[in-house]
Amino acid sequence: MTFYMILIAGVGCTLIPLWNFQKANHLKRHGTELSATVCKIKEIHGRSKSGTYITYRPVLQYNHNGIEYIHDANIAKNQPHYYVGQAVKIYCDPENPKDAVLAETTDAKGYTMFPIIGVVMILVALIIKFA
Numbered sequence: 001m002t003f004y005m006i007l008i009a010g011v012g013c014t015l016i017p018l019w020n021f022q023k024a025n026h027l028k029r030h031g032t033e034l035s036a037t038v039c040k041i042k043e044i045h046g047r048s049k050s051g052t053y054i055t056y057r058p059v060l061q062y063n064h065n066g067i068e069y070i071h072d073a074n075i076a077k078n079q080p081h082y083y084v085g086q087a088v089k090i091y092c093d094p095e096n097p098k099d100a101v102l103a104e105t106t107d108a109k110g111y112t113m114f115p116i117i118g119v120v121m122i123l124v125a126l127i128i129k130f131a
Helices: 002-030 113-130
Strands: 032-048 051-064 067-072 087-093 096-102
Touching (some): 002 096, 032 067, 032 096, 051 087, 051 096, 067 096
Antiparallel strands (some): 032 051, 032 087, 051 067, 087 096
């Protein structure tokens, strides 16, 4: 049972960030570059074994072809990284402008930690199974 739990978590930690990076990179290459404004900062409250925590997610407002969109950004930080009224660069899908990513999230550096953890978890699961 422990083997499968660690294996599934490892596969998830590996694949989900890689999929998110692929999506962000695709929008950078093929999407429309726009300027957006941070119109709100959402506080997201969570709970873990060590207690409660708060992350901060910017809400973006932007126009595409004369239509205004409001979209939760694809990033959350444990410290407020943005402020209301701040201008940011985004990439959006011209065929589905609701699909947008912050330009800063198209850098591969932000997507490496979880896949590395995922690979380590997969290796631990295999060691548990075959040791």
